Amino acid sequence: MISLSHVSKSYFLGEEEVKAVSDISIEIKQKEYLSILGTSGSGKSTLMYLIGLLETPTTGKITLDGKDVSKLSDDTLSSLRNRYIGFVFQSFNLINKFTVMENVLLPTRYVKKGLDFNPVSRTEDLLKRFGIWERRNFFPNKISGGQQQRVAIARALIMKPEIILADEPTGNLDTKTGDEILDILEDLNKDFGVTVILVTHEKVVADRTKRKIYIKDGALAKKYL
Amino acid sequence: MKQFLTKTQVDDLTKAAVVDFRRNKVRTVLTSLGIMIGVMSVVMLIALGLGLKNYLKQQFENLGANLILVLPGSGFSGSGGGSFGAGLVGGVSFDERDTNNLARIPNVKYTVPVYFSNTTVEADGEEMFAYIMGVNEEMFSLMNSEILEGEVFGKSEVAARAKVAVLGGRAAENLFDQPEDAVGKTIRFENQRFKVIGVLEKTGDREQDNSVTIPYKTTFGSINPDKTFWSIYLGVEADRDIEEVKAKAEEVLLKRYNEDDFSVTEQSELLSTFNQIFNIVNGVLVAIGSISLLVGGIGIMNIMYASVTERTKEVGIRRAVGATRKDILMQFLTESVLLSVFGGVLGLVLATIIVLIVRFFFPAAINFLAIVITLAISSGIGIFFGVFPARRAAKLPPIEAIRYE
Numbered sequence: 001m002i003s004l005s006h007v008s009k010s011y012f013l014g015e016e017e018v019k020a021v022s023d024i025s026i027e028i029k030q031k032e033y034l035s036i037l038g039t040s041g042s043g044k045s046t047l048m049y050l051i052g053l054l055e056t057p058t059t060g061k062i063t064l065d066g067k068d069v070s071k072l073s074d075d076t077l078s079s080l081r082n083r084y085i086g087f088v089f090q091s092f093n094l095i096n097k098f099t100v101m102e103n104v105l106l107p108t109r110y111v112k113k114g115l116d117f118n119p120v121s122r123t124e125d126l127l128k129r130f131g132i133w134e135r136r137n138f139f140p141n142k143i144s145g146g147q148q149q150r151v152a153i154a155r156a157l158i159m160k161p162e163i164i165l166a167d168e169p170t171g172n173l174d175t176k177t178g179d180e181i182l183d184i185l186e187d188l189n190k191d192f193g194v195t196v197i198l199v200t201h202e203k204v205v206a207d208r209t210k211r212k213i214y215i216k217d218g219a220l221a222k223k224y225l
Numbered sequence: 226m227k228q229f230l231t232k233t234q235v236d237d238l239t240k241a242a243v244v245d246f247r248r249n250k251v252r253t254v255l256t257s258l259g260i261m262i263g264v265m266s267v268v269m270l271i272a273l274g275l276g277l278k279n280y281l282k283q284q285f286e287n288l289g290a291n292l293i294l295v296l297p298g299s300g301f302s303g304s305g306g307g308s309f310g311a312g313l314v315g316g317v318s319f320d321e322r323d324t325n326n327l328a329r330i331p332n333v334k335y336t337v338p339v340y341f342s343n344t345t346v347e348a349d350g351e352e353m354f355a356y357i358m359g360v361n362e363e364m365f366s367l368m369n370s371e372i373l374e375g376e377v378f379g380k381s382e383v384a385a386r387a388k389v390a391v392l393g394g395r396a397a398e399n400l401f402d403q404p405e406d407a408v409g410k411t412i413r414f415e416n417q418r419f420k421v422i423g424v425l426e427k428t429g430d431r432e433q434d435n436s437v438t439i440p441y442k443t444t445f446g447s448i449n450p451d452k453t454f455w456s457i458y459l460g461v462e463a464d465r466d467i468e469e470v471k472a473k474a475e476e477v478l479l480k481r482y483n484e485d486d487f488s489v490t491e492q493s494e495l496l497s498t499f500n501q502i503f504n505i506v507n508g509v510l511v512a513i514g515s516i517s518l519l520v521g522g523i524g525i526m527n528i529m530y531a532s533v534t535e536r537t538k539e540v541g542i543r544r545a546v547g548a549t550r551k552d553i554l555m556q557f558l559t560e561s562v563l564l565s566v567f568g569g570v571l572g573l574v575l576a577t578i579i580v581l582i583v584r585f586f587f588p589a590a591i592n593f594l595a596i597v598i599t600l601a602i603s604s605g606i607g608i609f610f611g612v613f614p615a616r617r618a619a620k621l622p623p624i625e626a627i628r629y630e
Contacts, residue, residue, distance in 0.1 A: 054623045056546060075549045083549020093542050093627060097248050109237060110547040155546065 001162065001195065002051060003027040014128055020046040022218040023060070028197065030162070032187040035198040035206035036213045043218035045167055048199045052085050052165045053077050080099030082110050086156025087187075090168035092148040094155075096141040100127070101136040104154045111159075119158065126154040130184065145175035153184060163195040164188060170205060182208055232316075238559040245560065246567075253564065256528045260606065261575070262570030264599050267514040268576035269593065274507035276589035281499050283429065283588075291464060292367070292492050293471055295319065295327065295457040295478070298485075317486040318453035322346025323478065325459060328472045335363040335460030340444045340453075348400040348412040348421075355396050356436040357414065358446035359454075365391075367460040368433070375408035375423035383440040390419040394427030395434035412437065414446050421561055465492055521568065522606040529561050529614035533621075540618050541626025554619040561611025562604050569603030 006174060009021040009045055020043045021205045028034065028051070038044035049055040050062060053069060056077075061070050064080065072080070088095075110121040127133040128149040135143050142150065149169060166185060170178030182198075182205065189196045198209055206212050214221040230595050246253040271544050285560035297317050319338065328336040340359030345352055352589060358364075365377045390412060400412060407421045427434050461470050474489045490498075533540070540553055573596060576603075583589045 049624050052545075056625075075551070078547050078549040078552075081545065089627070093538070093545075095539050095542060096246065106543070107546040109241075110543075110549070110552055133401050136312070159547075 001028060001030045001065055003063050004050065004057075005061050007050060007057045007062060009043075009055060010051060010058050011105055012201055013202075019212075019218050021050065024215075024220055026213060026220070028163075030109065031189065031193040031195055032211060033186065033196050033198075033209050034211035034213060035200055035209040036215060037200060037203065037206040038215035038221075039201055042201075042215050044199050044201075044215050046218075047215060048165050048167055048197065051163075051197065053081050054120045078110070079112060082107055083159060084162050086153075086159070086161040086164045086165060088149070088152050088156050088166040088169045090171035092172070094148055094151055096140050099137050100132065100143070100151050103140065104158055105214075106155060107159050107196070117160070122158060123154070126157055127151075130154055144177075145173050146180060149173060149177075149181050150184070153181070153188075154155070157188070157194075161194065163197065165197050165199070167199045167219060168201070169198070170202075172199070178205075212224075228579040234555075238555055239344070239563065241556065242560045242563050246563070251381070252289060252528065253567070256525055256564050257568030257571060259524035260518065260565050260603055261521070261572040262513065262516030263521040264569045264572030264603055265576045265579075266517055267511055267575055267602075268595055268599055269579060270510040270514045271507070271595045272576065272588075272589045272591045273583070274407070274503060274510060275592065276587050278500065279588040279590060280504050282496065291461045291467060293459040293461060293467060294476060294490050294492070295323075295459065296488050296490065297455070300390075300489060305481045307531065317453070317482055318451065319457050319487075321517075322449075324454070324457055326477045326480075327459060327474055330459075330470055330477065332462050332466040332470055332581065333459050334368040334462050335458070337361055337364045337458040337460070338441050338454040339364075339456040339458055340441050340449050341455040342480060344414050344450070346396070346400065346412055348410060351400045353396065353399040353435075355414075356432050356437045357444075357448070358436050359441035360438060361441055363460070364438065364458070370428040373424045373426045374405045376616050377423050377425075377438075378440055383442050386442045386445065387440060388417065388419045388443060389422045389439065391423040391425060391438040392421055392438040393425055393434040393438070394439055396557065397421075397424040399435075412501065417446075417448070423495075464503055518606060522565070522610040525561050525564055525607065526610035529557060529565075529611055530617070533557065533614045533618040536618075537621060537626045537629040541619050541623050541629065544621075544623035545627060550619040553621075554615045557610065557615035557618045558611045561615065562607035565603045565607025565611070566600065569600055572603075573599060629630075 003026070005025045007021060007024050007054065007110055010017050010019045012018070021044075024047065036044045036047060050057055053062075055165050060070075064084070069077065069080065083186065094160075095106065098106070104123045104126065105119055108115060125135075127136055130153065132143070132150050132154075135147060138185050140148050143151075153164075159191060164185065169181055169185065173181060185196050185198065186208065188194045196209075198205065214223055234395075297319070313626065319340070324336055327333065337360050340357075342357045343354060344357055346355045346357075347353075361383050362377070362379045370377065373394060375391075376391050378387065382389055392400070392404075392407055392412075394404065395409045401407040401410065404424050407424050410421050411418050412421060413419070414437070419437075425433075441454070459470060459474065461467055470487050478487050478489070543553060543556075563618045577591060580589045580591050
């Protein structure tokens with residue numbers, strides 16, 4: 001469903017060109033459960049943002065369902081992110097002045113063409129499923145890290161996306177809570193057929209997925225480290 | 226063409242901004258304060274200017290309708306534009322020859338020489354600052370004066386240089402406990418004693434009400450040794466004669482004076498001159514008031530820039546979940562416009578309250594146009610000063626924004 005062919009991404013730090021991702025070609029199929037494994041600074045996050053359409057490649061081509069997305073307008077890319085992609089971040093990235101409920105509903109505010117579901121009842125379903133319904137009117141800084149990450153996952157799921165991109169989702173959590181979050185992500189893949197892409201530097205985390213992509217110095221590698 | 230924003234989107238944006246303001250009450254109020262003060266001062270200045278205009282109009286309406294004023298100086302006619310100052314000072318002084326010449330013009334019903342000065346007048350141990358008017362007996366008919374008590378002087382008293390005085394309503398009140406008691410009493414000014422023979426009803430005109438009117442010939446001693454007049458009032462029979470009499474009067478005076486030394490004008494012209502002056506004064510005042518609006522706008526821009534920086538991460542998150550650049554732009558723009566309009570409405574309410582209080586003393590007025598313009602300007606300021614920070618927010622690269630701590 002998503003394929004990258006010879007994708008590179010470079011930044012300019014002053015005069016110096018830094019190649020964060022260099023010549024990566026991968027194919028991600030529907031309903032896949034995979035991980036991108038690499039050390040910090042390996043370019044794995046940039047790769048994830050490229051897949052998540054938050055970045056456009058410097059060279060190469062990214063196609064989503066056969067469509068080349070490299071040259072799309074900001075409006076179209078935003079709408080694709082809104083419809084197809086859900087992000088889960090290491091630091092949760094909830095908006096602190098919004099309640100749990102408002103955070104989960106946030107993506108529905110950017111729908112341009114109407115929803116095929118009731119956003120409030122879907123939020124209720126998701127929050128109940130993750131056991132945080134009683135926390136719906138709390139602000140993010142009043143609930144635990146594990147609960148915050150569940151809210152973030154609920155937000156990522158509200159638009160019924162096809163892909164969940166999780167960037168070090170367990171990085172700020174203790175092992176037990178982290179495992180619970182990974183269980184949730186695994187269930188999403190198993191029960192609902194959502195494509196889950198896990199970006200991590202921990203081999204144990206990556207080991208839970210069916211497919212692993214190793215990345216080193218911005219390029220694909222045969223194995224970790 | 227695609228519609229820019231649907232009503233639901235506007236509702237959503239407004240609701241989101243209001244929710245945000247509620248959670249930042251102090252900052253919201255402080256940010257709006259600048260616009261509030263700006264709008265308040267502009268509205269109040271307009272209201273006071275209008276009040277001043279109304280007040281002047283009232284004053285002029287108290288003068289007779291078919292009145293022609295012969296005044297010293299050139300620029301008082303309203304056509305001169307910038308040189309009206311010359312009419313207030315300088316120019317010639319008129320004398321009895323002028324009065325006699327002007328009186329011979331056909332259709333002139335009244336010819337009143339006007340000697341004018343101000344001085345301290347005392348009576349029964351009371352003192353006041355009053356306007357001394359030296360006129361002839363025709364003045365009272367020309368001004369439609371109403372007598373409260375006693376009588377006014379006539380031709381014979383003028384000819385005899387009688388030391389009699391007619392008091393304006395307020396002058397009589399100030400000098401005597403009961404204005405009605407003034408008749409028959411003595412008042413003193415310029416080392417001379419005058420017998421009060423009459424008191425006039427109050428007219429609402431400050432000068433008339435505070436005046437002491439005496440026969441002009443009586444001034445011809447130590448008060449007015451040059452035997453000159455500040456002005457000559459002409460009363461004409463009918464409206465339609467005004468233009469002709471004016472032309473004739475100019476012709477008569479040109480035989481003795483230069484064109485620049487005098488002016489012949491009628492009340493409505495004078496009113497339009499004053500209106501011109503006050504429009505300029507008003508414009509200047511509003512311009513000064515607008516500076517505070519500008520400062521308020523810059524205040525909003527400042528806060529919005531700070532807000533964009535503070536909320537960089539929020540922008541990144543919103544972009545990640547599907548907000549377009551336009552969504553972000555509109556979000557920040559809505560906030561600055563609402564802040565500005567909120568301040569504008571608050572300023573308008575305060576100005577209205579103040580003007581309502583001022584109305585007890587002064588005919589200040591708020592007009593609807595001023596309100597509409599003020600609100601339009603304050604939302605305009607919100608857009609203008611909001612667009613720069615909003616654009617900065619919209620242009621933030623999502624990745625950098627989301628990583629921002």
